Amino acid sequence: MVNEISELEYVQKFKKAEQNLHAKTELFDLQTQMKGLQRDAVLYRKIGKMQAYKETSHAAQKIEKQLKKDPLVQQYFLMLQDVNDLVQYVTGEIEGKVNASLEDDE
Template sequence: MYYDELVGQLQEKIEHLGYVEDFKRVEQRLQEQTSLFEAQEEMKKLQKDAMLYREIGKMQAYKETSQAAQKIEKSLKMSPLVEEYFIKLQDVNDLVQYVTGEIERKVNILLENDEK
């Protein structure tokens, strides 16, 4: 129970960091843009179809659907909101990697000390 409380406290502190809150705000704005999500879903469908066409040897259909998916992906990446989202996401991912690494490092030190 003690560790669960500590993890909960750590999680709460992380959630209230400025750039985590910035990420949540951008994510919320992105979710409100249904056209972006619809485009993303269409892109995923085209990518899935392209893989199927490739597997069954229909190379012209594969090429066409793959190009259509790439076109949508390119337009999504050019969206300022999507770009901002991925920048904020990278910041949060970096934080998670750092925290995870620090916890792992400190646990290893404790384990090494216990072995001595």
């Protein structure tokens, strides 16, 4: 079953989108920078440095917008949604069969 799922066209497209995304290391560098700014913003807010919080939070949001506009990121998340839907469906089917089996054993 796993092999059959991995051979589905949209799963293959997702894998390709993931490979393309991983090949573009500058996106991961931006993501790392954004996460660092977000951590700093939380710290600044906790210690009451509101101006520093606003500046770092704004910088993190700016990077996030830049990442979301990247075509590779957009393609990846579009494909991810399709694969996630498949995972939810398969999980539901397995859960249903397990529950039915448990009910039969009672």
